[in-house]
Amino acid sequence: MSEPYLRIRNLTVDYGGTAALQDVSLQLAKGGRLALIGESGSGKSTLAMAIAGLLPRRARSGGTIEFPALPRQPSLGKDIGVLFQDPSGSLDPVMTIGDQIAEVVMTHRGLSWISARLMAAELLDRVHIPKPLSRLNSYPHEFSGGQKQRIALAAALAGNPSLLIADEPTSALDTVVQRHIVNLLDELVRDNGLTLLFVTHDIALASERADTIGVLYKGKLVECGPTAGVLGEPEHAYTKALIATHISLDMPRRKRLAEINADGLQ
Amino acid sequence: MMQRASPILEVRNLAKRFGDHGAAGLRNVDFSVSNGETLAVVGASGSGKTTLARLVMRLLPPEAGSIHFRGQDITALRGEGLRRLRPHFQMVFQDPLAAFNPRASVRRVLEDPLRLHGLAAKAEYDTVIGATLERVGLSADLITRLPLELSGGQRQRVAIARAILTKPDLIVLDEPVSALDVSVRAQILNLLLDLQEETGVAYLFISHDLAVVRAFADRMIVMEEGRITETGMTEQVLANPQSNATRILIAAVPRL
Amino acid sequence: MIFWRQMNFEGRAGLILLAILVLMALLAPLLAPGDPLAITGEPMLRPFTSGTHMLGTDRLGRDVLAGLLHGTRTTLLVAFSSAAVALIAGSIVGTLAGFLGGIADTVLMRITEAFQTVPGFLLALASISVTGPSVATLIFAISLGNWTQAARVTRAEVLSLRERDFVAAARTLGMRPLEIAFREILPNAFGPTASLAAISVAAAILIEAALSFLGFGDPNRVTWGSMIAEGRAVLRAAPYLSIVPGLALVITVLGIHLIGRGLSRTERLQP
Numbered sequence: 001m002s003e004p005y006l007r008i009r010n011l012t013v014d015y016g017g018t019a020a021l022q023d024v025s026l027q028l029a030k031g032g033r034l035a036l037i038g039e040s041g042s043g044k045s046t047l048a049m050a051i052a053g054l055l056p057r058r059a060r061s062g063g064t065i066e067f068p069a070l071p072r073q074p075s076l077g078k079d080i081g082v083l084f085q086d087p088s089g090s091l092d093p094v095m096t097i098g099d100q101i102a103e104v105v106m107t108h109r110g111l112s113w114i115s116a117r118l119m120a121a122e123l124l125d126r127v128h129i130p131k132p133l134s135r136l137n138s139y140p141h142e143f144s145g146g147q148k149q150r151i152a153l154a155a156a157l158a159g160n161p162s163l164l165i166a167d168e169p170t171s172a173l174d175t176v177v178q179r180h181i182v183n184l185l186d187e188l189v190r191d192n193g194l195t196l197l198f199v200t201h202d203i204a205l206a207s208e209r210a211d212t213i214g215v216l217y218k219g220k221l222v223e224c225g226p227t228a229g230v231l232g233e234p235e236h237a238y239t240k241a242l243i244a245t246h247i248s249l250d251m252p253r254r255k256r257l258a259e260i261n262a263d264g265l266q
Numbered sequence: 267m268m269q270r271a272s273p274i275l276e277v278r279n280l281a282k283r284f285g286d287h288g289a290a291g292l293r294n295v296d297f298s299v300s301n302g303e304t305l306a307v308v309g310a311s312g313s314g315k316t317t318l319a320r321l322v323m324r325l326l327p328p329e330a331g332s333i334h335f336r337g338q339d340i341t342a343l344r345g346e347g348l349r350r351l352r353p354h355f356q357m358v359f360q361d362p363l364a365a366f367n368p369r370a371s372v373r374r375v376l377e378d379p380l381r382l383h384g385l386a387a388k389a390e391y392d393t394v395i396g397a398t399l400e401r402v403g404l405s406a407d408l409i410t411r412l413p414l415e416l417s418g419g420q421r422q423r424v425a426i427a428r429a430i431l432t433k434p435d436l437i438v439l440d441e442p443v444s445a446l447d448v449s450v451r452a453q454i455l456n457l458l459l460d461l462q463e464e465t466g467v468a469y470l471f472i473s474h475d476l477a478v479v480r481a482f483a484d485r486m487i488v489m490e491e492g493r494i495t496e497t498g499m500t501e502q503v504l505a506n507p508q509s510n511a512t513r514i515l516i517a518a519v520p521r522l
Numbered sequence: 523m524i525f526w527r528q529m530n531f532e533g534r535a536g537l538i539l540l541a542i543l544v545l546m547a548l549l550a551p552l553l554a555p556g557d558p559l560a561i562t563g564e565p566m567l568r569p570f571t572s573g574t575h576m577l578g579t580d581r582l583g584r585d586v587l588a589g590l591l592h593g594t595r596t597t598l599l600v601a602f603s604s605a606a607v608a609l610i611a612g613s614i615v616g617t618l619a620g621f622l623g624g625i626a627d628t629v630l631m632r633i634t635e636a637f638q639t640v641p642g643f644l645l646a647l648a649s650i651s652v653t654g655p656s657v658a659t660l661i662f663a664i665s666l667g668n669w670t671q672a673a674r675v676t677r678a679e680v681l682s683l684r685e686r687d688f689v690a691a692a693r694t695l696g697m698r699p700l701e702i703a704f705r706e707i708l709p710n711a712f713g714p715t716a717s718l719a720a721i722s723v724a725a726a727i728l729i730e731a732a733l734s735f736l737g738f739g740d741p742n743r744v745t746w747g748s749m750i751a752e753g754r755a756v757l758r759a760a761p762y763l764s765i766v767p768g769l770a771l772v773i774t775v776l777g778i779h780l781i782g783r784g785l786s787r788t789e790r791l792q793p
Contacts, residue, residue: 174474204520260449352696
């Protein structure tokens with residue numbers, strides 16, 4: 001196999017005393033889709049942010065994060081795009097969406113203002129915002145939650161990154177809108193050769209959308225491998241429990257739902 | 267299934283319009299909830315399901331139609347009359363943090379229903395609150411905490427405690443688990459199922475997640491653009507969807 | 523002290539100034555015992571020429587330092603009380619307007635606007651000339667022109683809080699509207715209103731000084747304004763009589779403004 005796109009060795013992150021990540025090692029191939037699963041506090045977001053270089057200043061980290069496929073250290077925005085859970089948090093409410101996206105385009109692609117605006121319209125078209133040219137002068141509040149997330153995605157893609165990191169990109173959206181957004185992400189990976197890393201707590205979503213799944217539990221990467229393997233023959237008790245919590249639409253209804261018993265896991 | 271008598275909640279031809287364009291409004295909404303059953307209201311965002319919850323809770327005035335609770339018309343009920351009835355229908359909100367006064371401790375949050383309706387003597391507040399906290403799976407020691415200091419699951423348990431303190435016949439659950447982790451989600455839903463078994467409370471369960479509805483609700487109604495497009499037993503609707511809105515919702519559920 | 527640590531340089535400088543002023547006010551009876559209005563020495567002594575009268579004496583032979591120290595008490599008392607009255611009254615009006623909405627909102631906000639169109643100083647002057655000068659009437663008169671901003675800020679905050687889920691939850695519990703307004707909403711709306719405190723206090727200090735200067739102050743108390751007025755007659759011969767209390771006034775208002783700036787910075791830093 002050729003050089004991976006991303007290689008992490010023995011990554012450890014702690015926030016002043018409490019270890020958020022312990023000894024995490026993983027590889028991601030170019031054009032691959034990696035899903036990081038875990039519950040709040042498992043370290044899945046910390047891992048994503050460490051790769052993006054967005055850890056808070058008080059965090060101390062050890063180990064290495066390398067991008068063998070890139071000729072230089074990756075820069076945020078240009079090589080790595082980031083999509084967050086709450087689109088309202090990443091969009092400036094008092095700036096038109098055209099200006100916000102064009103600004104990123106100008107910074108990272110060195111285009112003139114007019115070409116950057118045209119590029120912004122093109123990006124909006126790529127994330128399926130209808131009539132993108134006429135919406136350039138709209139403000140974020142004029143859009144629905146799902147559309148805002150698309151616009152945030154367009155801004156994340158504005159620097160033409162080779163890696164997109166999406167931190168729970170659909171957790172604040174309903175299932176129908178979620179389906180549209182993840183379809184869009186799939187399309188971008190397929191058509192543009194984007195490498196995708198997404199964080200989710202939904203194992204079913206991960207199983208549908210990822211080639212590789214990494215399961216994080218209490219700061220450790222307890223399982224990482226091809227999707228079919230992780231789901232078919234889960235090794236760690238937490239992964240098994242997570243799979244058991246999934247509710248299928250065709251299963252007969254039971255009196256109680258499967259819970260994850262924290263005491264039974266290590 | 268047997269036909270259960272005496273609906274606890276009966277909604278007839280309910281309508282509500284917002285602004286000029288009528289977005290997220292309701293038209294001709296008709297349904298009823300029987301004693302002790304769980305009715306799910308399912309729809310995508312903007313289908314009007316949250317508006318419906320707020321109308322039933324009498325947080326918004328309807329434009330047309332009627333709401334009967336335990337046979338009594340509460341559509342136009344106001345002031346003291348409505349306040350006397352309030353303890354019998356309660357609500358649990360989607361975002362448990364937003365549903366608490368940021369300055370109030372768990373004690374103050376849970377004292378309110380007791381104090382407002384004189385449900386316990388002042389000296390017994392702490393005992394009643396402690397017992398209720400334990401009933402929802404929390405330690406009674408949490409009584410002095412602020413909601414901000416609790417985890418998402420703990421907050422939602424406190425919200426459930428607040429809702430059951432008045433021993434209601436109906437609880438409107440507005441997406442009670444969609445802001446929670448998968449592992450916590452199952453615990454909260456199981457708690458709600460247990461409470462229903464114990465007390466016979468009926469639930470009006472607002473959700474966009476069919477998987478959860480599948481596990482939790484007896485019957486469901488599907489809403490689209492303020493209208494009910496489908497009604498039926500949960501398993502039947504999911505196995506044999508009749509409307510396009512239902513099919514889109516079913517297709518959107520991620521499968522393992 | 524967390525408060526101190528969160529403050530930037532400006533805020534800390536302001537706090538130090540205010541602390542000195544408060545100390546001056548508290549220690550006035552010790553540092554300058556007796557009635558500050560009593561004649562204690564020769565008239566028109568220049569500052570730093572006499573051991574017993576550090577800052578000299580005025581036309582009648584009253585000690586300037588004693589006046590300055592005791593004046594601090596009046597200034598701080600009147601300024602802080604009237605700012606407190608203004609903020610409390612303003613936030614009550616703002617809460618009622620924002621929470622009740624409809625006609626109550628319209629009426630209350632029109633009244634607020636009516637008060638806002640008249641300069642605060644004129645309102646205070648008119649009120650004092652009716653009620654006569656005393657500390658209590660001064661406080662009332664100054665708050666009269668000072669509560670409108672608090673009312674507007676609180677109303678805006680209440681309008682957004684009113685739509686929050688915890689207010690809906692209080693309603694579903696059957697809480698009465700007035701209790702929701704004052705127990706659930708007002709305490710949460712008070713933060714932005716409290717940041718007006720610095721402006722209110724500074725404005726109150728200046729209005730109080732101006733009123734005293736015009737002779738509308740409490741005649742039984744020394745104030746910086748009355749000291750400046752007193753020195754005005756001999757401004758050429760003894761400018762220090764006006765300069766000393768004038769400087770005190772400038773430093774106090776400066777200190778308050780610095781604290782206000784420090785507070786608004788820390789407010790912005792909070793999540």
